[in-house]
Amino acid sequence: MMKKWFVTMMVCVLLVFSLAACAGKAEPKQSDAGDTKKAPAAKEEKVTLKLLQFKIEITDKVKAMAADYMVENPHVILDAQVSSDYDTLLKTRFASGDAPDIFFTKAFSEITDWSDKLADLSNEPWMSKVSPSALQGMTVEGKQLGFPVAFEGYGFIYNKDLFAKAAIDNVPTTLSELKEVNEKLKAAGISSYSEGYKEWWVLGQHLYNLPFAYEKDPAATADKINKGEAKVQDVVNMDGFFDVLDMTLDYGKGVESIGVSYDNQVSDFSTGKTAMMQQGVWTIDSIMKINKDINMGMFAIPLTENSEDTRLPVGVPAYYVLNKDSKNLEEAKKFLNWLHENGQKYLVDSFMLIPAFSDLETTPELGPLATDLNAYVAKDQTIPWAHSFWPTGANREFAKQLQAYVGKQMTKEEVLTEVQKLWSERVSK
Amino acid sequence: MMTVKTRRLLTYGIFVAPALIFFTIVIFIPFLRAILFSFQDWNGISSDIGWAGTSNYTKLLNDKGFIKSFDFTVKFVITTTILLNVVALALALILNLALKTRNILRTAFFLPYVIGGVIIGFIWQFIIGGLFPEIGAATGWAIFQKSWLSYPEYSFWALVIVTVWHSAGYFMIIYLAALQGVPKDMLEAAEIDGAGRIQRFWHVTLPLIRPAMTINLFLAISNGFKGFDLNFALTKGGPFGTTESLALHIYLEAFTKNLFTYASAKAVIFFLILAAITLVQVAVMKRREVEM
Numbered sequence: 001m002m003k004k005w006f007v008t009m010m011v012c013v014l015l016v017f018s019l020a021a022c023a024g025k026a027e028p029k030q031s032d033a034g035d036t037k038k039a040p041a042a043k044e045e046k047v048t049l050k051l052l053q054f055k056i057e058i059t060d061k062v063k064a065m066a067a068d069y070m071v072e073n074p075h076v077i078l079d080a081q082v083s084s085d086y087d088t089l090l091k092t093r094f095a096s097g098d099a100p101d102i103f104f105t106k107a108f109s110e111i112t113d114w115s116d117k118l119a120d121l122s123n124e125p126w127m128s129k130v131s132p133s134a135l136q137g138m139t140v141e142g143k144q145l146g147f148p149v150a151f152e153g154y155g156f157i158y159n160k161d162l163f164a165k166a167a168i169d170n171v172p173t174t175l176s177e178l179k180e181v182n183e184k185l186k187a188a189g190i191s192s193y194s195e196g197y198k199e200w201w202v203l204g205q206h207l208y209n210l211p212f213a214y215e216k217d218p219a220a221t222a223d224k225i226n227k228g229e230a231k232v233q234d235v236v237n238m239d240g241f242f243d244v245l246d247m248t249l250d251y252g253k254g255v256e257s258i259g260v261s262y263d264n265q266v267s268d269f270s271t272g273k274t275a276m277m278q279q280g281v282w283t284i285d286s287i288m289k290i291n292k293d294i295n296m297g298m299f300a301i302p303l304t305e306n307s308e309d310t311r312l313p314v315g316v317p318a319y320y321v322l323n324k325d326s327k328n329l330e331e332a333k334k335f336l337n338w339l340h341e342n343g344q345k346y347l348v349d350s351f352m353l354i355p356a357f358s359d360l361e362t363t364p365e366l367g368p369l370a371t372d373l374n375a376y377v378a379k380d381q382t383i384p385w386a387h388s389f390w391p392t393g394a395n396r397e398f399a400k401q402l403q404a405y406v407g408k409q410m411t412k413e414e415v416l417t418e419v420q421k422l423w424s425e426r427v428s429k
Numbered sequence: 430m431m432t433v434k435t436r437r438l439l440t441y442g443i444f445v446a447p448a449l450i451f452f453t454i455v456i457f458i459p460f461l462r463a464i465l466f467s468f469q470d471w472n473g474i475s476s477d478i479g480w481a482g483t484s485n486y487t488k489l490l491n492d493k494g495f496i497k498s499f500d501f502t503v504k505f506v507i508t509t510t511i512l513l514n515v516v517a518l519a520l521a522l523i524l525n526l527a528l529k530t531r532n533i534l535r536t537a538f539f540l541p542y543v544i545g546g547v548i549i550g551f552i553w554q555f556i557i558g559g560l561f562p563e564i565g566a567a568t569g570w571a572i573f574q575k576s577w578l579s580y581p582e583y584s585f586w587a588l589v590i591v592t593v594w595h596s597a598g599y600f601m602i603i604y605l606a607a608l609q610g611v612p613k614d615m616l617e618a619a620e621i622d623g624a625g626r627i628q629r630f631w632h633v634t635l636p637l638i639r640p641a642m643t644i645n646l647f648l649a650i651s652n653g654f655k656g657f658d659l660n661f662a663l664t665k666g667g668p669f670g671t672t673e674s675l676a677l678h679i680y681l682e683a684f685t686k687n688l689f690t691y692a693s694a695k696a697v698i699f700f701l702i703l704a705a706i707t708l709v710q711v712a713v714m715k716r717r718e719v720e721m
Contacts, residue, residue, distance in 0.1 A: 088684045091473050113474050113687060198578065198667055258668040259579030264558060392472075393686030397494075403669035407579070426686075 107137030108388030146319025154280030193252030196265030204399020240303030315385030517600030550662020
């Protein structure tokens, strides 16, 4: 009996130690940061700025930027961390009292959720240079809270060589032109799409954003749905959205699209297996890595028969925001100021982002997708990322319903009813 | 002068203290905090936390998403528990024979268990997405021509297969250890008494390895219920949320929808269900174990 008890106890101890070992991995970093903060303080006044952000594809470049900043400002230690599981990490860091001084938030709903922890940046010198379309997403109760990192946009990215092979001269600007393009590609034996509908954001966020973004006043529509004065079914271009969705299935992988991941989608397009994909400027690196000679462009996805309606969704993927309870708030503000002054060097040339400041320039080095995006911005043919007005996290739930539509488990009407129900539930919470 | 009794108590305390302290800090306090959260109203971000009473629990009763993922999880647990134990026992029986290659085989079967779940998920994503269609094209078998991760049924079986492949080796080791503890003289005695292979297995070996079965069933059930990484990496809960395990569901609820306290309520209910099931299982199995 005693022996059994002892074994049980040993197992518990081992279990606890293995758990402690897991937790231990994260801890040294924190204590490191703490030590560096204390130790140099004895010599001179050193401040540590903790920066946390997503966009892991530019991790090295962010660290290089931080290193440059520390060389120019020897009294600052800029501890830059880039994480892919960002939302979880950020909340954990706040909960454990190790909140970063500078971090990323997304536009609209998310920045509103965080707003009572954020410093007001309205009077910062760079604020007047922010492009107007980047302002709305970070304004909460009249205060500007964010530093826009970039503009991003998405549409149908297309392979110009394959389009030429199918004798397509112009990019489509209406629904029927899009259909025609697809027919021509089919006649030429080229598959149009291999859409990554396994990813909730490809389907439930980017594509489903379109009907909401094409509303005359997307914010007002979302507000009406929030208040129960309008329904999802009332969104004018919902039919157009389903027409486009159907096309991506009929001229693509059909039901099996829900098993296609983002990687599959990008690799099929890059290797010339498909002529189009619904994606954005962020895919440029991945495409170039697979096929650097690809001849491509991007066009806005039409939902109507009127070509003047057709616009490209452009948004700010992330804003740098400052923790208002940070001890080093002034230093953090100085950093943002510096980042704006050196924006061309870091944001554009190094991070390869399309700048959301009027005094920074988009360069040809950013590639063909950025050039096409810029053309839409210059002509003011843009629509917002209206999915930011949806209740937080609703995008994933909407995606499931749309996946069920793709998998022929639900009809269009059922999807809309379900989406409306999910939306009302979230609002009435 | 310390009495023997106090000295014993002290030794006892010193040995138990580290475990107890870790257990309290890492498991017990967060656990209590989660119970407290489940009666509160908080989005995981804002500075003020309100009270919600029992509203999180009442809302839970009508939560279709929760019930759906519970349903999936139960099916998953039943299937994997049966398959894991059958496969692992079969492997253990084979590798308990005097095979020349048995040490290599034991290592080979155990190896997948050493790889982390998320990595396994990614590897199998390539196998299922890339290799299966190739097999399908080469052999013409319809089952491999479909994109497995696009259909709910196939996704479910993809998860089951990968789970069994992943963990069977570990369960096999436990069974092997038990099989080697079965005394040879008993088996010989049974043989002399005229018992055949199957009878010997059924009436001698099986009762003697019951303790291993208790452990393996317990592990299979609780691991199955807590499954997260494979669902996260292989199917992402899809297609359309049909393979969303309870743990994944709760995680998504808390960290993507910012329904932190509601997710805590779900976690508490999840804990109660899991605790009830495993306690009953262990109690029932214990009673059937044979003392030597």
